[in-house]
Amino acid sequence: MPERMALNRGALDLDSLNPEQRAAVTHTEGPLLVLAGAGSGKTRVITTRIAYLILHKRVPAPAVLAVTFTNKAAREMAERVAGQVKGTEGGARGGPLISTFHAFGARLLREHITLLGYRPNFVIFDAQEQFAVVKSILEDGAYDEALFSAKSAFFALQQAKGKGLTAQELRTRRGDPAELALGAILDEYEQALKRMNAVDFEDILRLSLRLCREFPAETRPFLERFRYVMVDEYQDTNRCQFDLLKALAGGRRNVCVVGDDDQSIYRWRGAEPGNILDFERVFPGCRTIRLERNYRSTDTILAAANQVIRHNAARKEKTLRGHRGPGRPLEWLLGEDEHDELTKVVAHLRRTLLQDGGHPGDAAILYRSNHQSRAIEENLREEGLPYTLVGGTRFFDRKEVRDALAYLRVIAAPSDEVSLFRILNFPRRGIGRTSQAKLSEYAARQHRPCIDVLREASRFQDFTGPVARSMETFAALIGRFRERFAHEPLPAAFRALMAELDFHRAVEKERADPKSGEKAAGLIVELERTLDYFARTRPEAGLKELLDHVALMAMPEQEEADSRPRAITLSTVHAAKGLEFPYVYLVGLADEVFPHKRSLAEGGEDEERRLFYVAVTRAQRQLVLSMARQRRRYGETLRQQPSRFLLEIEARLFEGESPQGDYVGGAPVKARRTEEAKGRFLERIKGMGEGRG
DNA sequence: CACACGCTAATTTTT
DNA sequence: TTAGCGTGTG
Numbered sequence: 001m002p003e004r005m006a007l008n009r010g011a012l013d014l015d016s017l018n019p020e021q022r023a024a025v026t027h028t029e030g031p032l033l034v035l036a037g038a039g040s041g042k043t044r045v046i047t048t049r050i051a052y053l054i055l056h057k058r059v060p061a062p063a064v065l066a067v068t069f070t071n072k073a074a075r076e077m078a079e080r081v082a083g084q085v086k087g088t089e090g091g092a093r094g095g096p097l098i099s100t101f102h103a104f105g106a107r108l109l110r111e112h113i114t115l116l117g118y119r120p121n122f123v124i125f126d127a128q129e130q131f132a133v134v135k136s137i138l139e140d141g142a143y144d145e146a147l148f149s150a151k152s153a154f155f156a157l158q159q160a161k162g163k164g165l166t167a168q169e170l171r172t173r174r175g176d177p178a179e180l181a182l183g184a185i186l187d188e189y190e191q192a193l194k195r196m197n198a199v200d201f202e203d204i205l206r207l208s209l210r211l212c213r214e215f216p217a218e219t220r221p222f223l224e225r226f227r228y229v230m231v232d233e234y235q236d237t238n239r240c241q242f243d244l245l246k247a248l249a250g251g252r253r254n255v256c257v258v259g260d261d262d263q264s265i266y267r268w269r270g271a272e273p274g275n276i277l278d279f280e281r282v283f284p285g286c287r288t289i290r291l292e293r294n295y296r297s298t299d300t301i302l303a304a305a306n307q308v309i310r311h312n313a314a315r316k317e318k319t320l321r322g323h324r325g326p327g328r329p330l331e332w333l334l335g336e337d338e339h340d341e342l343t344k345v346v347a348h349l350r351r352t353l354l355q356d357g358g359h360p361g362d363a364a365i366l367y368r369s370n371h372q373s374r375a376i377e378e379n380l381r382e383e384g385l386p387y388t389l390v391g392g393t394r395f396f397d398r399k400e401v402r403d404a405l406a407y408l409r410v411i412a413a414p415s416d417e418v419s420l421f422r423i424l425n426f427p428r429r430g431i432g433r434t435s436q437a438k439l440s441e442y443a444a445r446q447h448r449p450c451i452d453v454l455r456e457a458s459r460f461q462d463f464t465g466p467v468a469r470s471m472e473t474f475a476a477l478i479g480r481f482r483e484r485f486a487h488e489p490l491p492a493a494f495r496a497l498m499a500e501l502d503f504h505r506a507v508e509k510e511r512a513d514p515k516s517g518e519k520a521a522g523l524i525v526e527l528e529r530t531l532d533y534f535a536r537t538r539p540e541a542g543l544k545e546l547l548d549h550v551a552l553m554a555m556p557e558q559e560e561a562d563s564r565p566r567a568i569t570l571s572t573v574h575a576a577k578g579l580e581f582p583y584v585y586l587v588g589l590a591d592e593v594f595p596h597k598r599s600l601a602e603g604g605e606d607e608e609r610r611l612f613y614v615a616v617t618r619a620q621r622q623l624v625l626s627m628a629r630q631r632r633r634y635g636e637t638l639r640q641q642p643s644r645f646l647l648e649i650e651a652r653l654f655e656g657e658s659p660q661g662d663y664v665g666g667a668p669v670k671a672r673r674t675e676e677a678k679g680r681f682l683e684r685i686k687g688m689g690e691g692r693g
Numbered sequence: 694c695a696c697a698c699g700c701t702a703a704t705t706t707t708t
Numbered sequence: 709t710t711a712g713c714g715t716g717t718g
Binding site: 456 | 694702703704705706707708
C-alpha cells in the first residue's frame, strides 16, 4: 500500500525504493536481468523505470516499449506509468508503447503481412477456430483414428507450433507414426489457414519474427523506434518470443527483462523458463539484480512459501525476506467431505472478516482446477456471500456472442470459412449439412472461395432451387453489410445487422428453456453495448480493428465504478497469478488433486510445486489451507491424503492442527475433537455475522 | 432437420 | 457423476 501512495504523487520517487529496486530502475543502458521474487515490487520497478527513462533520461516516450503477457497487465502498467509522468513535459509527447507480445506482433503484421504472401485483410483464429480446422482435416483425411482424436491432435499441434517445429521437421525427426501423421496434419492445417488468409496466435509471433529477419529494410524503421525494451513475466516467454526479443533488442541491447523462475507455471504451454539462463548467454555482460525483499506477505506466509519451493532442485536460489513481522499463523481446516470442508472455510472467512472489519473483496478462495469452483459457489450462495468468479467461460467465448461476431468476421473477410460455415445456417435459412458439404466440395474443386460460389449458387447444378436462392440471399446480405460497415458507425451497422437477421429471436428460439433463451439474447444486447463503448473509446477504429481486439482479448473492459472487487474472488491458482489478497483460502489440498495426478504422471511435480508457491504467495495477511478427508469422484468415494506440499511446511507455522498428522486410518482422535469444537465455535460466530447483516 | 439416446472422458489456458 | 458430442431415428 505505501508504494501506491508514493506513485500517486506524480513525481518520480526514487527514495522510497530499496537499493536493489533503485539499481534496476537506474540501470538503463545495456542488458538487465531482474530476478524478482513474488511480491518484491516488480511492477513498480518496471513502471518507475519507464518513468525514469522519460523524465530523467529524456528519452522520448514513444521510444520505450514494454511487453507484458496479458492485456490486463498492460492496462495496469499503462495506468501506473501515466500516473507517474502525468502533467510533465515528458508525458505530453505521446506515451510509451505498452502491449502484449501478440498485440505487438499483430500490429507489425497489419503493416507488412503482404510481404509474406498473405492478403492484407488477414483474420486471427483463436483456439476454437483452430480446433474447427483440425477437426475438419481429420474428418476429411484418411488418418488413423486410433492415433489422434480431434482433441489430442489439436493439442499436439499446438505444442508443436509452440516449440517452433515445422511440418517438415515433424515428419523427418523420429519417423514414428504419430509424429508422421502430426506432420501431415500440420501441413494441411497451415495450408487451410493460408487459404483462408488466417493466422493463429503462434503465427502472429512466428510471422512477426520472419518479417524482422527476412525483411529488415521494411521493418527496421518500426523496430528502431524502440530504443528501450522491457519484458514482464519473462519466465513465461517461449522460444519464438525470445527470438523476437532478440530482434527487437537490435545492436543497442537496451533490454530489461523481469521474471521469476519460481513462478513459471506455463511450461505445459510452451513457456521456456530456460530463457532466463539463456538471457545471460545471449546478452553477455548483462547485469543481474535480485529482488528478494517481499512487501506483500507476513513472515509466516513467506516461510511457508520458501520451505516448499526449496524442494525444487533446478532453480535460481532465492529466499524471500519479509519485513512485516510474523503475523498470524497458518490455519488448517479439515472437512469430512467437500461440503463440510467448504462450510468450514466459509465460516472461517465470515468470522475473519467480522473480526478484522474486512471486506469480502479482501478475500480470495483459490483452487487447482476449475470444476472445484462449483461446490464453492453453491456454498457461498447458501451463505448469501457475494463472489466473483475469475475465468470460466468468457464473454467472447459464449456461443451466441461468437455467432454474432462470426457475421462480423465474414463481413470483414469472407475468406474466413470457419466463420462462414458457422453462420451459413444460423439463423436457419435452409442450408443444411448436405448443402454445406456440397458447397465446400464444389468450391475446393473449382479452386474458388466459398463466398463466390454462394453468390452465384443458382448457376451450378449441384444446388436445388430454394437452397440456391437462399445461398444467394445470404451472399447478398454479406455484400450489403460490407458496404454499410464501411460507411456507417460500427454500433449502428451492427444493430441493423442484428435486426435484419432477427438475431435476438433466433438466439432465444435455439434454447429449449425460455429463461436461458432470454439470458442468451441478453448477451447480444450486452455485445451491442460493448461495441458502443469500443466506438466511443476508439472512434478511429473500424471493423478490422474491432476484430483484432476481440481476438487478442484486448477489448476495453466496461467502465467499473469501483476497481476494488466488492466480492470474494474465486479463482484457479493459474488465473490468480499477479494478484494479491489480505486473506487467501487455498482449498482442495489433497494429494493428486494438488498436485494434480495427471501432471504428476507427466513428470510435472516441480511445476505443480511452483504453482503451489504462487498460490501461497498471493496472501498478504492470512493464509488458510483446507482439505476434505474424502471426496466423491465419478460416483465412488475416495479417501484423501494431504498434499505432499503441505508436508513440506513446518508444523510450527500452523495454529492448532497441522496437516502433518496421520490420515491413514482416519484422523487422530484429538484432531477430530478439535475440529468439532472449532466447528461449534464457528457456528456461533456465523450466527453473529448474520445478525448484523 | 430435430430430438433422443448412448458413449467417452474428466488440468492448468496470459494470446 | 455429469456434461458434451456423435450417431441414429422419426
